[in-house]
Amino acid sequence: MVIKMDILEKPPVGVEPLYELLRTTSKHYKLFCIFYAAMNIRLFDCLESPKNPRELSEALGVDSRLVHVLCEVLTDLGFLKKRGGSYMNTKIADTYLKRNSIYSQYEVLMNLQGGFKLWENLTDILKNGPVRADEQDFFHDNMIHALAAEHLTGELQKTVEIVKRLPEFRRARSLLDLGGGHGLYAIAFAMVNPNLKAYVFDLPEVIKDTKAYIKRFGADRIETIEGNLFTDNLGKHDIIFFSYNPAGKNPNIVPKIHASLNDGGLFISKHAFYHKGEGSKNRLLDLEWNLTTWKGIKKGDKIYSFIGDLNYEDYLKLLKEYFTIKKIIKPEKFGSISLYEFGDTLDSKIIIAKKRTSLK
Ligand SMILES: C[S@@+](CC[C@H](N)C(=O)[O-])C[C@H]1O[C@@H](n2cnc3c(N)ncnc32)[C@H](O)[C@@H]1O
The missing domain is CATH 1.10.10.10 (Winged helix-like DNA-binding domain superfamily/Winged helix DNA-binding domain)
Structure with a gap:
């Protein structure tokens, strides 16, 4: 024509x-x-x-x-x-x-490249729907390594600085790094508190990686626990550290964490919350979030959101029934530099809360 x-x-x-x-x-x-x-x-x-x-x-x-x-x-x-x-x-x-540096960003580049492969399939994904992935495999290969490398550039050290000043941390004997993945937080917490035993809890495939990090850093007083935090027992601890987990805003986990803490224990949660009525935090990341679905847990439309999550205000309300909130720390004090990918801190907060013995 x-x-x-x-x-x-x-x-x-x-x-x-x-x-x-x-x-x-x-x-x-x-x-x-x-x-x-x-x-x-x-x-x-x-x-x-x-x-x-x-x-x-x-x-x-x-x-x-x-x-x-x-x-x-x-x-x-x-x-x-x-x-x-x-x-x-x-x-x-x-x-x-x-590649052999302790701060090597090799895994971050691998992870970005993996993300690009997904983006290259956007046409197919638009036509056929999101790629179905197993959450465990997603973290095991290679997200957990990329997160470890990113956190070692500063977020880990800043977070440990914040936590180590807490009197409850100095007194603590047992800490659970819930969904700890690489386990670097548990490893670092045990390094700064010589009386602390730290437990990394994660899905079985991911715990294989945790063990490799424990070995790599010659870490002492770290144990691993394979399990699913929704269904398995978490034990009893003085501190539960919970960072960037799909269940981070899930209401059912709050009472479970309360019950898994010793009296006067601390719950330290680091997650990206949505305020009531809040829109997108980043549209490109929302789209990336929706390129895959995970078996077992249903994602929401926006980056880091899941069906059944509480908004920030309702989460704090629920938390206050079980805990006394001691501090809420803004991302400027601990967050990583954005890479425009899953793993970015965005506007995450660290919430430090102390177990109430008498519930509201
Ligand atoms: C985004 S990573 C965060 C890792 C680490 N906490 C950090 O802050 O870098 C989420 C971790 O939660 C783990 N996870 C996800 N769902 C889980 C579940 N149902 N039970 C236990 N661990 C889970 C993943 O395997 C992964 O290691």
């Missing part, structure tokens, strides 16, 4: 906003691919000491001309420095981009 049109006539509206969006998307996607590939070939591990492109090519088994250009890009971005014809890591690359 021939469309009769006058190509000399300018379009009715300028293309600038669209091209601006495509330009930044195109640039940043390519940059992401560079970091992803560089970490995959272990470029930054190799550049702990200076190497020229020929040496890099031999050590990594990659094309010397391409790796040369890649190094030039990374130098322009401030992740490598160049001396003569050789390249070497800058401090930020040495800290976060080596």
Whole structure:
């Protein structure tokens, strides 16, 4: 079919906003691919000491001309420095981009890449509905590792600083890291309180990862418990730490946590709540949230929301029936930098609540 049109006539509206969006998307996607590939070939591990492109090519088994250009890009971005014809890591690359660094962000890049694969299927998902996933598998492969890496960049240390100042924490002998995943919080809490025994409770597949972290950090006084927090017994503890869990706003968990605390025990909850009538916190993340469904628990429409969740106001009301709220801490005091993905702190709060012995 021939469309009769006058190509000399300018379009009715300028293309600038669209091209601006495509330009930044195109640039940043390519940059992401560079970091992803560089970490995959272990470029930054190799550049702990200076190497020229020929040496890099031999050590990594990659094309010397391409790796040369890649190094030039990374130098322009401030992740490598160049001396003569050789390249070497800058401090930020040495800290976060080596695969063997304690602060390595390799798993974060893997996780972002996994997310992109899902986004690439958006057309199919729009036509056929969300991808069905097993919650356990989602966390086990590789969300829990990405969260561990993200939290190690600052959120973990800030959270531990807040908790370690609490007199109840200093007196505590038993702490439950409920849905602890990687278990880094339990590991860190036991490090700062030498009298503390910490238990990481999580789904069986995820506990395999927890055990690997305990081994990796040579942690003492940590035990793991495999279970489902909705159905299994949680034991009895002085502190229950509950961070970023699907059941974080579920009303049935509050009495269960109360019953699993010793007298005067503390419940420390870190979750993103929705105020009564609150809309979206982030539309892109809402869409990402809805690309998958999990077996066993029904997601709500908005990021981090589940069917049956309480809103913030009603949650606090319920909490006050069982606990005395001691402190509510804003995300500026502990949160991570946003990566525009599942795992972002958004406006999460840490609620510190003390067990009431006589209920309201
Ligand atoms: C978002 S991760 C948070 C991990 C860790 N607490 C943190 O703050 O980084 C949620 C964790 O809750 C666990 N989880 C989810 N549903 C659970 C359930 N029904 N019983 C026990 N653990 C559960 C997941 O396996 C995962 O390790």
